[in-house]
Amino acid sequence: MTQMSAELAATFLAHARGHMGTPTESSALEGLLCRVWEDVRAQWPEVEMPAERFIRHLAERMPAAGAEERLATRLEQLSLSELYLACACVQGIGAATVAFDRHYLSRLPGMLGYLRQPAALIDDVCQLTRVKLLVHTPEGAPRLNDYTGRGSLLSWVRVTAVRIALRECGLEKPTPDEGVVEVLESLPAPGDVEMDLIRRHHHAEFRQAIREAFTVLTEEERHLLRLHVVDQLSMVELGALFRVNQSTVSRWLKSARQTVFNETRRRLQVRLGLSPRDFQSFLAAMDSQFELNISQILGEEDARARR
Template sequence: MGNGLGLVATLVTQARGRIAPPDDAAVLEGLLGHAWNASREKWPGVDLSAELFVRHLAERLPEVSPGSPLAPVLESLSLAELYLACACAQGLPLATRLFETHYLAKLPGMLGYLKQPSAALDDICQLTRVKLLVRTPESGPRINDYTGRGALMSWVRVTAVRIALKLQAADKPEPEEDVAELIEALPAPGRDAELDLIRQRHQAELRQAIRDAFSALSSDERHLLRLYFVDKLSTTELGALLRVNQSTVSRWLKSARQTVHDETRRHLRARLNLSAAGFQSFLDVLDSQLDLSISQLFGEEDRLAGERGLEARGGAEPGPVMKR
C-alpha cells in the first residue's frame, strides 16, 4: 500500500471542520487504506497516492455529526469511481482514456431517447467531454464536482442532459399548466394508524409490485420519469428538451405514472389476501408512497448499474478513445 500513515489526519484536516477526529483512528486508517487499494485495483495503471486520494475524498464528504462513525458514510460512496474522477482531475492520461471509454463513449446510446439529430448528439457529447475534462482559466475540470454519491455514469448523463437543455433554450414553450396541477396531491404518509400498520406489514410486497409494474413501461416512459423524478427537470425544461409543449409533457407524465399505479394495483391484488376495505386502505398507502418509491427505484438502478459496471471493468484494458 505504500506509506498509508497519517491518512486519518489528512482526512480530518482537509474536511475543514465537517468531521471530528474519530475515537477509532486506527480502524479508520485501515478503512481508508483499504479503500485506496481497492480503488487502484479497479483501475490498473491509474496511480494516485493514498494521501492525494484521501484529500480529494475529504473535500467531498458530507458533514458528519460528532461521534458518528465514518465507516457507513464511506460504504455509501462509489469510491472506485471517485478515485477515477480524481485521477481525471489530476490530468492522468490513462484515467482520461478510461473515462472516455467507459463513460463518455456510452452517452450517444443513452441519449437516444432525446430524439436529437446525430449531429446535435455529437455536439452534446463533445461539449460534455469539454466541460468535464478540460481545465479553464477560471476553474478546474468540472469532473471535480462529482462527489461519489451515486453512480458516475448517472452523474455524467445528467450533465449531458443539462447541456442538451441549454442548447435548446431558445425554443422555450409558453408557460402552461404544471404537472402538479394534473396529478392530484397525494396524502402524506403516516396520516393514521391503520395506514401505518399496513405500510409496515406489506412494505416488501409494495416495493416489489412497483418494480414489477415498471416492466409495463416503454423505454421512453422510463426515461421521462427518470428526467422528472431523478434529474428534477421541470415540465417547462422537459418541453424544451423534447421539443414538445409543456402540456404534452404533463400528459405523458400523468399517463406513465398512472400506468405504474394501475399495474402496481393489479400485482398487489393478485398477491395479497386482503378484504375489500383492507385493499382500499392499501391503495391509500400506494398513493401516498408512489412518487417516492419511483425515485428510490431509479436510485437503486443507478447504484446497481454502477456496481455491475465496476465489477465488469475490473482489470479491463482501455478501449478506443472517444473521438475528440
C-alpha cells in the same frame, strides 16, 4: 498499522470538515481508509494516483453526518471507485481520462438518442460535455470536480449532458421556485400509528411490486420518467427536448405513472391478500413513497448499466 495508514487517517481528519458523525478510533479509521484505498485501486489498476490525494478528495466531499451515524456506513453509500476515477481525471492523469472516455463519455450518444435531437446536435452536446467535465478553465476546476460519489457517475454525466442539450436548444432556464408548489403538495400529511405500521410492515412488498411493474413500461417511458423524477427536468425542459408541447409531456408522464401505479396495485392486492378497506388504507400510506421508489429504482438501473 503502517505509516501509510496513519498518514491517510491524518489526511482524512484534517479535511473532513468536522463531519465525522460517531467518533471512530484511530486504529479503526486507519484500517477502514486502507481498505477503501485498496478497493478503489483494484477497480482502476491502470490509474495511478497518490493515496493521500484521493483521501483528501474524499474527505472534502463527505456529507454532513448525524451524531450517531458511523463513518463506515456513510462510506458504503458512496460510489468510491467512481469518485476515485473522477478525482484522477481532475488531477489530469492521462490513464484516468482514457478510462473516463471509454466507460462513460463513449456511452453518451446512445443514452441521448431518445431525446429526438438531430445527430449533429447530439455530437455537439457530447463534445461540450467532455470539455465541461474535463477541462480546467480560468474560472476554476473541471465540472467533474463537483461529483461527490453520491449516486451513479454515469447518471451524473448524463444529467450534465442533458442540461447542455437544453442550453443548445436555446431554452431559458426555469425560475428557481418552479415546481415548488407541486413538491410541497406531494409531501405526506402526518399519519397515525396504524398507517405507519402498515407502511413499515409492507415496505419490501411495495418496493418489489413497483420494480416488477416497471417491466411493463416501454424503454421510452422509462427514459421519460428518469428525466423527470431522477434528473428533475421540468415540463418546459422536457417539451423542448422532445419537441412537443407541455400538455403532451404531461399526458405521457401521467400515462406512464398510471401504468406503474395500476400494475403495482394489481400485484399488491394479489400478494398481500388484504381486504378492500385495508388495501385502500395501505395505498394511502404508501402513496408518499411512490415517487421515491421510482427514483431509487431508476437509480439502480443506472448503477447496473455502468457495470
